[in-house]
Amino acid sequence: MISRLFITLLLTIGAPGLALAAGEAAFRLTDEDGVTHITNAPTDSRYRAVPGMSGTARGWLRMPESARGLYGQEIKEISARHGVNPGLVEAVIRAESAFNPWAVSRKGARGLMQLMPQTASALGVRNSFDPRENIDGGVRHLRYLIDRYPGNVPLALAAYNAGENAVDYYRGIPPYPETQQYVQRILGWGGSSGRPLQIIYRYTGPDGTVTYSNIPPTRR
Numbered sequence: 070m071i072s073r074l075f076i077t078l079l080l081t082i083g084a085p086g087l088a089l090a091a092g093e094a095a096f097r098l099t100d101e102d103g104v105t106h107i108t109n110a111p112t113d114s115r116y117r118a119v120p121g122m123s124g125t126a127r128g129w130l131r132m133p134e135s136a137r138g139l140y141g142q143e144i145k146e147i148s149a150r151h152g153v154n155p156g157l158v159e160a161v162i163r164a165e166s167a168f169n170p171w172a173v174s175r176k177g178a179r180g181l182m183q184l185m186p187q188t189a190s191a192l193g194v195r196n197s198f199d200p201r202e203n204i205d206g207g208v209r210h211l212r213y214l215i216d217r218y219p220g221n222v223p224l225a226l227a228a229y230n231a232g233e234n235a236v237d238y239y240r241g242i243p244p245y246p247e248t249q250q251y252v253q254r255i256l257g258w259g260g261s262s263g264r265p266l267q268i269i270y271r272y273t274g275p276d277g278t279v280t281y282s283n284i285p286p287t288r289r
Contacts, residue, residue: 141159143200180200224236227252230247
């Protein structure tokens, strides 16, 4: 098991070079000795979110992408168990956390596959910062989405990013730049067969029949 990462820094207020990139939350605690601790995985109620600091532009909290090798075996084993392409899982982890098992987003998603607390709870994941547990939960959730949108990886990825309700409402990949870029980025990294992205729309007929098509729906 890999323990959580905690970064302790002696800071000067307003010190340069501490701007953080979007996608990660940063929390700060100054202890009784005057030492400032900054982490993306707070374990003490005294930690407070740092305004304007969300992530790791300089890489001081981000796990190097070379760390992907640390979880290669887990990804292969868990992906095989649930029948998901390990290349797809690796691409999702790369997009979600850059292989940082301690990543915490501004919305509270945690770990390698960025599981929201409610999703983790529903999946039975007790510790989202445990790499193996997080990967297993994330792969099971991805498997569910692939089954929900039968074999349609772009729609499954869109739902992983934006939620099932958004995909169902738009009957396809939602028109959110973040989600569209997310899907294209993952597929471009080898998360599919490598074919160009084709947007697929989902229709539910009056009799409950579900149809998938590349022709966008006509709203009335």
